Amino acid sequence: MKVLVVYNPAAGGGREALLKQLVRALTARHADVEVYRTRAPGDATRHLQERAHQGDVVVAVGGDGTTNEVLNGLAGNVPLGIFATGTANVLARELALPKHPEQAADVIVQGVSMPVWPGDLNGRRFLMWVGVGYDAWVVQATDLTVKRRFGKLAYVLAMFSQIRRYGSQRYRFLLDGREYLAYSAVIANARHYGGSFILTRQADLTRPALQVLLFTRPDRGQLLKCLLALPFGAMERVPGVVSVSARDIQVAVPPGGLDEPLQADGDPAGVLPAAVTVAERPVLVRVPAATAARFDARRQPG
Missing domain, CATH: 2.60.200.40 (Tumour Suppressor Smad4)
Incomplete structure (x- = not known):
């Protein structure tokens, strides 16, 4: 599995140690990992849009704003992984994503790709x-x-x-x-x-x-x-x-x-x-199996 990690060093004051732990954990699970460090607002979107190939999973490492930038550069067939290291990390809480790098690597490599519907604001x-x-x-x-x-x-x-x-x-x-x-x-x-x-x-x-x-x-x-x-x-x-x-x-x-x-x-x-x-189509987000089951249960009648 080829994993592209997009890391925002400004999110949450920087979490370089957590990034290194995540990369080690992914590598231990036989993932081929590439790390891209963003340099300015909007850089994650631009970088992804310019790439011919994004790999098998693109992982946003940062806060909710970093995830938003990755989302807007993500190719339609590539799942989105999230390792939250920002200030609020609301999306990670919404999806019950793990905070520990080892557990996050498990979700990225072995988790469920759940369809999620984004919204669209002025394109x-x-x-x-x-x-x-x-x-x-x-x-x-x-x-x-x-x-x-x-x-x-x-x-x-x-x-x-x-x-x-x-x-x-x-x-x-x-x-x-x-x-x-x-x-x-x-x-x-x-x-x-x-x-x-x-x-x-x-x-x-x-x-x-x-x-x-x-x-x-x-x-x-x-x-x-x-x-x-x-x-x-x-x-x-x-x-x-x-x-x-x-x-x-x-x-x-x-x-x-x-x-x-x-x-x-x-x-x-x-x-x-x-x-x-x-949005016109959903995106795939890597989540724990329990999260996918919880969302499925919500949609069941009664």
């Missing part, structure tokens, strides 16, 4: 979420130097800094042709958010649909209630939060909002307007 794929309004402001305001040194604290500081802006902008959404107005939204392809928190219990990576959480009230008290509900997995039960399943999502530029940002998988992703759809 670029994502696996976890797209944020509009407050969620995107937080990502845009996150200090990368603080993030490298202190991890999730950088997001917490950005969250507090952006609360005062909430309610200042209202957005128009078309969800499968139906109009909604909201002051912020998260378009979710997965359940988890910010680490171990459950954002929505309706989302499913293996289902070709997206779950849209619309925040329909402008007052900051509404936002604070949502933030307090997040650790308990209860955000969808907060009054004023509307949760809608959709496959085609259009978000217009609001009045005076020409530079309104977007975020995808925890990184800045351009500005409005946004066209968000389910």
Whole structure:
């Protein structure tokens, strides 16, 4: 088996020791391993797109942003492996991927290739979420130097800094042709958010649909209630939060909002307007057999 490891040395402050352990573990399992170290944002996507052959598996070593870059350069027939070494590692938690290099190597070499449906934001794929309004402001305001040194604290500081802006902008959404107005939204392809928190219990990576959480009230008290509900997995039960399943999502530029940002998988992703759809085809992701069985069980009736 030929394994291409794409490593982001900036993710999580760098995890060179873990990378070396992973490579040793893969080699011990008779994998032919090549390591590519990214040099700048977007480099992983560019490198993969320029390669004639990507091997039998491409492994993203870094955070959720690194995985997103690898996803967008991945050839259609090549499975995606993930060894999370970033700040939040939300996708790894969603898929119950192991943290130890030896166990991660087992999944990469011997795991199940599970079909997962990405979303598509303005022509670029994502696996976890797209944020509009407050969620995107937080990502845009996150200090990368603080993030490298202190991890999730950088997001917490950005969250507090952006609360005062909430309610200042209202957005128009078309969800499968139906109009909604909201002051912020998260378009979710997965359940988890910010680490171990459950954002929505309706989302499913293996289902070709997206779950849209619309925040329909402008007052900051509404936002604070949502933030307090997040650790308990209860955000969808907060009054004023509307949760809608959709496959085609259009978000217009609001009045005076020409530079309104977007975020995808925890990184800045351009500005409005946004066209968000389910991708044309699934990608294969290497997961433990137990994870594949759990997702299969969710889709069973009753």
